[in-house]
Amino acid sequence: MKRLVEIGAFLVASLFLAAVFLPDLLAVIPRAGSVDGQLDANGPTGVDEQDVAEERCGAEKSDVADERGGAEESGVAEKHSGAGRSSRSLRVHVLAHGYDETRAENLVTAIYLGYRAFDTFGETVVLLLAVSGVLLLVKDRA
Amino acid sequence: MNKTDILDVVIRKLAPFMFLFGLYLVSFGSVSPGGGFQGGVVIASGIILLAMGRDVGAATEYFPLRALRWVEAITFVVLLSAIIATPFVRSIFLLNLLIGLKVAAGVSLISLYLFGQSGESGGTK
Numbered sequence: 001m002k003r004l005v006e007i008g009a010f011l012v013a014s015l016f017l018a019a020v021f022l023p024d025l026l027a028v029i030p031r032a033g034s035v036d037g038q039l040d041a042n043g044p045t046g047v048d049e050q051d052v053a054e055e056r057c058g059a060e061k062s063d064v065a066d067e068r069g070g071a072e073e074s075g076v077a078e079k080h081s082g083a084g085r086s087s088r089s090l091r092v093h094v095l096a097h098g099y100d101e102t103r104a105e106n107l108v109t110a111i112y113l114g115y116r117a118f119d120t121f122g123e124t125v126v127l128l129l130a131v132s133g134v135l136l137l138v139k140d141r142a
Numbered sequence: 143m144n145k146t147d148i149l150d151v152v153i154r155k156l157a158p159f160m161f162l163f164g165l166y167l168v169s170f171g172s173v174s175p176g177g178g179f180q181g182g183v184v185i186a187s188g189i190i191l192l193a194m195g196r197d198v199g200a201a202t203e204y205f206p207l208r209a210l211r212w213v214e215a216i217t218f219v220v221l222l223s224a225i226i227a228t229p230f231v232r233s234i235f236l237l238n239l240l241i242g243l244k245v246a247a248g249v250s251l252i253s254l255y256l257f258g259q260s261g262e263s264g265g266t267k
Contacts, residue, residue, distance in 0.1 A: 020226060020229075102232070102234065103172075103234060104172045104234045105173045106171070106172055106175070106177075108175070108177075109171055109172045109234060112177070113172075113177075113178075113237050113238065114232075114234070117225050117228050117237065118225060120225075120237075120241065121221060121222065121225045123179075124218065124241060124244055124245070127245060127248040127249075128218055128244075128248065130248070131251050131252055134251070134255050134256065135211075135251075135255065138255045138256070138258070
């Protein structure tokens with residue numbers, strides 16, 4: 001009976017969390033995908049960021065080509081540029097709007113406490129479970 | 143295993159600086175590299191340094207296990223409510239501080255319990 005109450009409380013809590021966070025997640029993902037056009041229309045700063053990102057992509061591509069050598073690396077470079085294109089918009093978005101959306105000067109912190117705060121909370125749950133496991137196994141000292 | 147006075151003195155002098163550096167990492171986590179996890183682990187490593195270099199009892203004198211357990215549990219609840227309130231109240235510093243406290247308490251709890259289990263002296267009271 002007690003176990004049932006615990007499981008029910010867990011389910012209710014997770015449903016509540018999902019209800020709170022799912023709209024946020026669904027709102028963020030398309031916005032990050034469609035940010036390229038916005039930045040082009042936005043002004044000089046957005047274009048600057050994009051240029052920086054493009055330069056970085058080009059450097060990576062040439063590095064890859066130098067390393068591999070031969071005829072088939074054009075395909076590799078194409079694949080790399082494709083991957084960079086899909087992840088570039090997110091990068092540009094975080095560079096341009098990270099501080100305004102999360103109020104964290106450090107962009108790493110902006111990601112792991114702003115965009116992925118729930119994920120960080122899950123990591124602390126892992127730590128709590130580890131501590132309770134140790135307390136369970138070393139119980140005679142407690 | 144006998145521990146010399148040199149080790150004792152060095153650890154007495156070194157541990158506060160590790161706590162200070164950990165607090166610095168936690169509180170400046172939103173500006174500079176660092177953050178809750180890293181700062182918390184540095185604080186916990188100071189506690190572990192006390193426990194390994196001197197005695198487990200020396201560490202639990204300053205950080206009692208009961209207090210660490212309470213910090214771990216209460217910080218979990220406060221962090222949960224703070225993260226739920228993130229769309230309304232957004233304070234990176236508060237989140238960093240809570241995560242730092244929680245990680246410091248958790249990692250040092252695990253280590254102190256395991257040291258107390260394996261050690262010959264029943265230092266964990």
